[in-house]
Amino acid sequence: MTFSTEGRWSRRSTLAMLVSGATSSFSMAQAGRVGPYPFRLGVASGEPLSDGFVIWTRLSVDPADPRGGLPRAPYTVKWEIATDERFTAVTRSGEAIAHPELGHSVHVEIEGLPSGRPWWYRFILDGHSSATGRARTTVPAGMPVRQLRLASVGCQHFEQGYYTAYRHLAQEDDLDFVFHSGDYIYEMTPNEQVRNARGGFTPVVRLHSGDALFSLDDYRLRYAQYRSDPDLQAAHAAAPWFGSFDDHEVANNWAADLDQVGTPSDVFLLRRASAFQAFYEHLPLRRTSLPRNGSIAMFRRAMFGDLLQAHFLDTRQFRSDQPCGDKVKPLCADIENPDATILGTAEEAWLAEGLQPGRARWNLLAQQVMMMDLDRHTDDIAPVPLLNMDAWTAYRAPRQRLLDHIHAAGLGNVVVLTGDEHQAYAGEIRLNGGTSDSPIIAHEFVGTSISTAGDGSDLRPGAAEILSRNPHCRMINDQRGYLLCTITPESWTSEFKVLDYVSRPGSPIHTRVRFVVEADQPGLTTSEA
Ligand SMILES: [Fe+2]
Structure with a gap:
């Protein structure tokens, strides 16, 4: 045999x-x-x-x-x-x-x-x-590497825009890899309109087939529809990918064995198992990620010589339920729950074991939901911060354990790549959160969506107020596109690539802004493109 x-x-x-x-x-x-x-x-x-x-x-x-x-x-x-x-x-x-x-x-x-x-x-x-x-093929761990180039992508709602970003990504020179942060598909029923940033509605550019997804055949059909797109196919053919899932590969804001509408866990897990199988079937994953007993193994590491150690996280499958009733809510006491977890016990221990000095010049946390604090009030008078209860900011205890570990290990060059937001952000993550005087522990680049939310503009209404309330957040942008990172021993450069439109094919692409992290010098420096 x-x-x-x-x-x-x-x-x-x-x-x-x-x-x-x-x-x-x-x-x-x-x-x-x-x-x-x-x-x-x-x-x-x-x-x-x-x-x-x-x-x-x-x-x-x-x-x-x-x-x-x-x-x-x-x-x-x-x-x-x-x-x-x-x-x-x-x-x-x-x-x-x-x-x-x-x-x-x-x-x-x-x-x-x-x-x-x-x-x-x-x-x-x-x-x-x-x-x-x-x-x-990568360069073996510990061997010298002078430069790496990677792209970070996510959130590709089929109805809400064309995949022009992927057409451009496929033409980038010599990408070492593409990281997909999740929302590879969306599980909803077809919808002829998308809500835009000004509260109105815009017609979608094409419709989902089928209905809302529950069975394996439902999910397979949706993946096949997405995978039929020639721009997505070109991006896959251009470079190796590390795929990960967020919520919409299964159901909106699911957490471990819970969905958002109170379905009994043993019933929801049947839907989740179908979703995991279809996810495995459509991504270039190793046999170790073949779903077993309704679970899927998705957190893993990759080494790129002596330059980069990449940790690909799963922030969905093992997390405790979102605090304070989920969604965007005013800060409440439950976000401090010491028993809360976003990675689960085994993944958290695995990550701590990997985040040790001497393995590579840079450490990348490639994951799904925003890690920096962000008060989302769009006025300058509300006294209580408005938080996304689905993100790390609402899981204070496990986030603090991670930041404390990175600080204690003396790891200086840590970058977090994130998706989920359908907008781009760049920010600094400090040991004690927010804009405290504590040391900068990591730098976060949140990639925008490929297509979700449709045509954008530079700033949504209220974005300037969010920036003024969150000085550690250095940039917000509401156009579609992807993040292109160039890594050398001396610096990490993140370019925010943006499209003028996704409501019709053929948009040109621009670099909106470029941020640089100098090795061993915490903090973001910027150069407008
Ligand atoms: Fe999304």
Whole structure:
């Protein structure tokens, strides 16, 4: 048997397979007469290591069908890895089975490749060749790296705007990776209007298929609709991704086994299990993230030589319920609950174990909800802060434990990348929160949405008042786009890339502002673009 149940190939088994031409181990799978073009959902790579990465596709001849227009039978799909875009030098090839149990998705964990260089990959089935994707192996931990470039993206409501940001992202040179902070899909029913920042309504640009999502087929159909977008496909094909989920992959503001409308936990967990399976099926994740017993393993680390240690967090699956009735509310005593958690016990211990000096020049916390304090009052007279009870600011005890740990460990170069807000923010996180005189512990860059909330403007009404009430928050912007980060041993530069519009295709892109963190010099410096 040359194909293990983990879907992993060893070099020896691959070579043996190629030499012998053996196919008997795949007799359970159809040799493939798939008919029409089966790669309509594109390709992707993800979870890069120094010797490999995951390559992904999901077979579908009809994205409007929850089963992809395919019979319920396994298919054997060929894959190829090459050192060049034209596949003149194929370094590795093999076969993988697309199981109907997993929606005919394919996750192949490539290993044994030379480190620190680009690779190209594609899939082949029944005479059809997929689009070509570009991946990249990382530099091994501790080895010198002079520069990294990453993009941070999130919140891609299909109805509320075109994915022009992804079209531009796909043209960025040599991205080492893309981090998706969540809201890859939205679970709601179709809605012909979107509420805009001025309290009015704007027509959407396209409609969700189906209804609100509850079953596995519901979620699969929604993912397939999103994954049919050519701009999203281009962004996946351009660079390896680290995907994570926030709330809308399941249901708005869910927390562990609770939804927002009081569904009994054992009932909600059935919906969550369907959502997790569909999430796994559509992202280039490792086998370790295959859902088991209704849970999914999503917090993990990645090393990029001696330059960056990235910690990808899960702030949803293990958190305690939002305090003070959730949503945006005036500060109340429950935010100080010492028993509250946002990461859960095991993830919090895992993160503390990883946040140690000497591993890399920079530490990245790549996660979902805002970590800095933010009083959201839009006037200058209200005495009690108005807080987002879904964010770290409402989970004071676990946030303080994290900041205390970073401070005690003497880690100076910590950057937090966040999504969720549908606006961009840049700010400094101090040990005792807010604008206290305590030391700066970390720097946070909140990426805006790809499309959610539709066309924006530079500032929403009230944003100037929020900035004046929160001096540690250095920038707010309400346009759609993404965050582009360039990391060197000397500095971390974050560029806020913004679009003029998403209500029609083709917007140009600009850099709204550029922030720099100098290594070992806490604090943000800015240069207007
Ligand atoms: Fe969102």
